Amino acid sequence: MLRSLRAMDFRCFDALGIEVPEAGAVFTGQNAQGKTSVLEAVCVLVRLHSPRTSRMQTLARIGGHGGFGIAGEAWDMERRIDWRPRVPTRHVVEGDERPSQGGYLEDGGLLVWMGNDDLDLVRGGGESRRRYLDFMGSQVAPDYRRALARYRRALKAKNLLLKDGERRRREIESYEAIMIPAAEVLRRVRADLSGRLTEVVAERQRTIAGKDELAGMSYLPGGGMELGPALEQVREKEFRQRRSLVGPHRDELELTVNGMPAAAYASEGQQRTLALALKLAQGGVLRERAGREPVWLIDDVFGELDVSRRNALMRALPTGAQKWITTTYLDWLKETPELEGLARFAVEGGSLRAS
Numbered sequence: 001m002l003r004s005l006r007a008m009d010f011r012c013f014d015a016l017g018i019e020v021p022e023a024g025a026v027f028t029g030q031n032a033q034g035k036t037s038v039l040e041a042v043c044v045l046v047r048l049h050s051p052r053t054s055r056m057q058t059l060a061r062i063g064g065h066g067g068f069g070i071a072g073e074a075w076d077m078e079r080r081i082d083w084r085p086r087v088p089t090r091h092v093v094e095g096d097e098r099p100s101q102g103g104y105l106e107d108g109g110l111l112v113w114m115g116n117d118d119l120d121l122v123r124g125g126g127e128s129r130r131r132y133l134d135f136m137g138s139q140v141a142p143d144y145r146r147a148l149a150r151y152r153r154a155l156k157a158k159n160l161l162l163k164d165g166e167r168r169r170r171e172i173e174s175y176e177a178i179m180i181p182a183a184e185v186l187r188r189v190r191a192d193l194s195g196r197l198t199e200v201v202a203e204r205q206r207t208i209a210g211k212d213e214l215a216g217m218s219y220l221p222g223g224g225m226e227l228g229p230a231l232e233q234v235r236e237k238e239f240r241q242r243r244s245l246v247g248p249h250r251d252e253l254e255l256t257v258n259g260m261p262a263a264a265y266a267s268e269g270q271q272r273t274l275a276l277a278l279k280l281a282q283g284g285v286l287r288e289r290a291g292r293e294p295v296w297l298i299d300d301v302f303g304e305l306d307v308s309r310r311n312a313l314m315r316a317l318p319t320g321a322q323k324w325i326t327t328t329y330l331d332w333l334k335e336t337p338e339l340e341g342l343a344r345f346a347v348e349g350g351s352l353r354a355s
Contacts (some may be wrong), residue, residue, distance in 0.1 A: 222250025
């Protein structure tokens with residue numbers, strides 16, 4: 001768990017400092033006051049990743065010093081990151097600077113992020129479901145994050161060559177030589193996670209729905225599990241279309257409810273239930289793979305759920321896990337005695353106080 005969180009020049013906060021009990025905390029306030037940024041700071045500190053942006057410079061406070069710092073006591077270690085533009089990010093654990101992101105993450109904690117945009121997991125395109133797998137894979141497999149970065153860089157270079165239109169096969173194949181072993185890592189982990197998730201998602205769907213509602217999941221690698229032969233098969237087609245047509249960037253996680261595609265045929269209630277089931281299953285698989293409980297970052301979810309789904313979600317959340325929750329109002333907490341042990345903070349205009 002996290003015992004404390006401190007931040008400087010992060011999002012709308014010029015300075016932030018709080019201590020949080022073992023159970024966690026609830027952050028209340030109107031929209032655009034900084035509630036979600038508190039959870040985002042936790043995510044960046046623990047996983048060096050923001051669920052809201054891939055550009056670190058957007059996390060620095062407008063009008064600040066151009067960078068930001070986040071620190072805190074997490075999993076009985078003092079951890080800190082300092083980001084500045086055009087300067088390597090500093091990753092510090094217990095006063096010792098770690099030379100790489102991988103070195104910083106190897107003894108860090110686990111996270112699950114839940115938010116209203118989780119509905120995109122069901123309704124949106126394949127990119128949202130790939131991000132779902134990537135967030136898990138990066139936490140449970142040390143080589144996953146590195147393979148993902150290598151694959152993305154090589155893919156970007158290959159696509160630039162394809163758009164050039166000159167059929168520069170030898171140069172393209174040199175980047176594919178990087179993509180193929182990276183893809184093997186990504187697909188091995190994705191297939192393993194998908195297999196573990198399938199049964200858990202189905203069980204969570206039935207629990208939250210309160211009836212025998214069958215959720216299904218299938219991992220569909222774009223072009224098959226072996227990238228090398230697939231690339232040869234589509235070589236001419238890629239030259240004609242000037243884009244990469246097979247690989248992990250085209251993988252899909254097919255979701256169904258009662259045997260039908262969830263995005264097209266499931267009701268809104270079934271889709272919301274499936275989105276919750278996916279995140280609950282994510283937490284369960286992370287715990288199973290790593291042997292410890294993740295911290296749950298829950299962004300403005302409970303107030304948007306009907307009573308039955310809210311109660312089912314509360315029963316499904318692990319009682320021993322720390323929970324950081326944001327909400328615009330507290331009325332629903334009266335019906336949720338499970339959260340009585342959480343500290344409460346009010347957030348307004350980039351400032352935070354105990355309430």
